[in-house]
Amino acid sequence: MRRFALLILPVMLAGAIAIGCGGGGKKTISIPGGGKIDVSGKVPSNFPSDFPVYKGASAQGSYTGTQNGITGSVVTWQTGDSLDKVKSFYDQEFKSGPWKSSSTGNANNTAFWVVDSPDGKQAAYVGATNDGKNTSIIVTIGDKSAISGGGNEEASPSSSSSSSDQTSTSSSGDTTPSAAATLPAEAKLASDFPTDRVPFPSGARVTNTSSLTSGGVKTFYVEIYVKDTPGNVNDYFKNELPKHNWTNSLSSESNGEFFQTYSGADSSSNEGVTLNVSQSDTPGYTKVELTVMLPG
Numbered sequence: 507m508r509r510f511a512l513l514i515l516p517v518m519l520a521g522a523i524a525i526g527c528g529g530g531g532k533k534t535i536s537i538p539g540g541g542k543i544d545v546s547g548k549v550p551s552n553f554p555s556d557f558p559v560y561k562g563a564s565a566q567g568s569y570t571g572t573q574n575g576i577t578g579s580v581v582t583w584q585t586g587d588s589l590d591k592v593k594s595f596y597d598q599e600f601k602s603g604p605w606k607s608s609s610t611g612n613a614n615n616t617a618f619w620v621v622d623s624p625d626g627k628q629a630a631y632v633g634a635t636n637d638g639k640n641t642s643i644i645v646t647i648g649d650k651s652a653i654s655g656g657g658n659e660e661a662s663p664s665s666s667s668s669s670s671d672q673t674s675t676s677s678s679g680d681t682t683p684s685a686a687a688t689l690p691a692e693a694k695l696a697s698d699f700p701t702d703r704v705p706f707p708s709g710a711r712v713t714n715t716s717s718l719t720s721g722g723v724k725t726f727y728v729e730i731y732v733k734d735t736p737g738n739v740n741d742y743f744k745n746e747l748p749k750h751n752w753t754n755s756l757s758s759e760s761n762g763e764f765f766q767t768y769s770g771a772d773s774s775s776n777e778g779v780t781l782n783v784s785q786s787d788t789p790g791y792t793k794v795e796l797t798v799m800l801p802g
Contacts, residue, residue, distance in 0.1 A: 544570045550579050553647070554623065557630070558599040560585055560592055560643055578648030585643070589636040592643060593617045596632060605630065609760055616755050635755065689713070689731055689788050699726055703750045704779060704798055707732045707742045726798040731791045739792045740764040740783045752779055777801070 547567045563583035570579040585592065593612065600607035600621050609620040616635040623629070630647040690713040695701075699715070706712075714729035732739050740759075743766060748754065752768035759765075763784040770777025778799045786793035 546570075549581050553579065553581060554628070556604045556624070557645070557647070558596065558603055558605065559583065560587075560595055562587070563643060566642075578646060580644060580646045582645075583643040584640050586640055589615060589617060589634060589641050592634045592641050596634070609758065611756075611758055618756055618758070620758075620760075633756070689791065690729075695728065696726065699728070700798065700800060703752075704796070705746055705750070706730055707734065707739060709733060710794075722801060724800050726796070726800075728796045728798070730794045730796070731786055731788065732794060733791055736762055736764060736783050736785050736792045739794060740766070743781055743783070743794075747779060 545567065546569075547565075549565050550568050550570055553568075560583060563585040566582040566584050568579060568581040596617075596619055597610070599605070600610075600619055604624040605621045607619045607621050611618055615637075616633060618634070619632045621630050621632065628647060628649060630645055632646075633644045635642055635644075689711060693712050693715050695712045695715055696717055699717075709732065711731045712728060713731055715727065717724060717726045719725075734742075744754070744757070747768050752770065754766060755769050756767040757765070763782065765783075766779075766781050768779040778797075780797040782795045784793055
């Protein structure tokens with residue numbers, strides 16, 4: 507789930523899709539720094555035909571985004587049925603159907619599943635949440651290697667033995683690891699980023715940042731590096747964000763990586779925070795990818 511946060515932002519904001527697509531039309535939004543988002547009132551034509559869709563649920567809209575080589579789609583549905591009924595449906599489908607669950611959980615009127623396609627090439631995140639009246643179902647789906655962030659890529663045939671990512675051989679014949687990866691260059695945080703509501707750990711290094719405004723919602727994308735363990739950094743946000751009027755709606759952990767989503771105090775104000783916490787390639791540092799949504 508390392509790069510999943512960049513695709514998951516609409517999970518917190520099913521309503522933003524309907525707002526952005528202008529009542530069922532199609533709209534393309536350019537992302538600062540490169541990439542695009544296609545927003546539509548319909549389910550994408552390439553949505554897998556074997557993926558289970560809750561019977562009777564009404565499609566609310568879809569989002570397909572591409573940035574930094576990551577491509578994925580988000581589709582939302584809504585039903586008047588209870589969260590328990592929706593959860594029972596997906597529990598059964600992801601057990602006996604073609605798509606299989608690798609992780610599941612529930613908290614604060616929200617249920618989620620992480621599932622893999624039959625051929626293992628795609629992965630999806632399914633979230634279901636009830637607002638007291640309706641249950642929204644949000645499916646984020648994409649190429650599995652893109653969502654997981656890679657890490658198992660084979661070396662290029664043209665790679666040179668003198669490349670910095672190779673091992674070296676000492677005079678005694680022993681192999682030694684290459685030099686440790688260095689920290690990415692520092693980036694300047696946008697002046698209007700809400701640091702008063704989303705604080706960072708002491709000494710955090712901002713390494714990537716961008717923002718966009720659409721449909722009355724402003725979205726910030728930020729990457730930071732923190733000299734600490736993923737567990738400690740995850741605990742920092744878990745303790746600090748509630749102090750700034752954020753309510754945790756989902757927390758999960760898989761293979762030492764942590765994922766959290768938060769909603770604002772006013773559920774109708776389109777506020778949300780998503781963060782993914784993982785061990786970075788630089789020893790001793792944790793990488794955090796954040797998506798922050800506020801009324802814009």
